[in-house]
Amino acid sequence: MGLLDKLETIATTRETLLPKGINPFNVVIEEIHSATEGTIDGHRVVLAGTNNYLGLTFHPSCIEAARETLLKEGTGTTGSRMANGTFSGHSALEKELALFYGCSSAIVFSTGFVTNLGAISSLAGPGDVIVMDADSHASIYDACRMSGAEMIRFRHNNMVDLEKKLSRLGPKCKNTLIIVEGIYSMLGDCAPLAEITALKKKYGAWLMVDEAHSMGVLGEHGRGLAEAVGVEQDIDFTVGTFSKSLGAVGGYCVSNHPELDLLRYVCRSYVFTASPSPATISSVREALRVINSQPQLRTKLWENVEQLYRGLEHSGFELGPDPSPIVAIRVPSKEKALLAWKAILEKGIYVNLVFPPAAPAGLFLLRCSISAAHTSEQIEYILKTFADLKPMMTDAV
């Protein structure tokens, strides 16, 4: 078998889709008009699949902060955090993130993905154990492989299975890092964090929570699921991203363990990649201030979530288990999902199409992500479109 032969299956699949005008994994947004509208294939569409939960990509003060820094500090750092890539903004943002979480320290990374790659593979190594939820993000899986630690997965949100696996580890629990997510990105469900922290304490393990999709969304101050559940003091490491609620790109890890700072010296995805641009950092700092000072954005987000989730539920769609800014509609087959996704786009709505292995348990999903910036009228239009096209998404036809 030649080097490139393994790509043949993908090429064949793509060739069957392109003549039908379906290319869901290479959509180009030709123009972006606002946090909720863009132009795709020459048509203006409602963006309902962008993880822009608070709509901050177009927040005037975030744009202004980025603009000012762009003019003052230039377009990029051209270096890694360890070399010439740490500007005063990076350090200031780390202090502000630590303050936001009430933690002693924070590290800023270039993306959420490399945050997980770096933090996890530096914290755990050969001789350690990582116990991860089965529905964890690809970055967590890849990081675990990179770490060289023993990788164990427990069934998604299944506390019986988690306890069984921890109990078998015995004294190795003190070298065990449990990794879960605040909100899971495919079905939008939350981790049972109170139970997980109880098990973590019972067995003396360590706990990392990825709040990528829950930061800015959950908790009175937007700190995520741990704040919402009241277990922040039991979380050893919190990781997250700037590319969702904070409306930019980058990632972070915060902790009360003073050893976190030592990761700067061993974490390859920190040492060997360029740092976020100064303008990006400024927009994130401003977005953090907005999240702190404008809780009404979260209120509006959850009103929108309720409207979309309950509306789709009322129309009889099979959804993820809980209302959340990620609303996943289950479709019975790949073919139906593809045709429905195309029809929805032609009606002027962009959503995400998700197949296995990205989707869990062999599911085919049309995934909406809702924003505080969506208007009630936009959500009504999404609901009407899905209801009109429902026969394409069910077993009925």
Place this chain on the structure above:
Amino acid sequence: MTTPQYDTIFQQIEALLLEYAQLQVPIQDDTDLINDLGFDSLKLMEMLEDVEDIFDITYPLNDLSNLHTVKDFVLQIQQIVGGE
């Protein structure tokens, strides 16, 4: 704990392999899980959950990189059962 015999484990996983395999072929020691039985990563994970229940073990994902044939699988399970 007494480590179960190779044949005993083989018989127990044979039925599972046939249940989850995309391609139905006779299960032998050198049957390849991907090339002969058509397993993909998702099906493999689903089956591993059953394996963990049946043998009351934890199967580390690291072992997947050395899992190619039915014989590999049986030996891995035998080793895990013996070690727990």
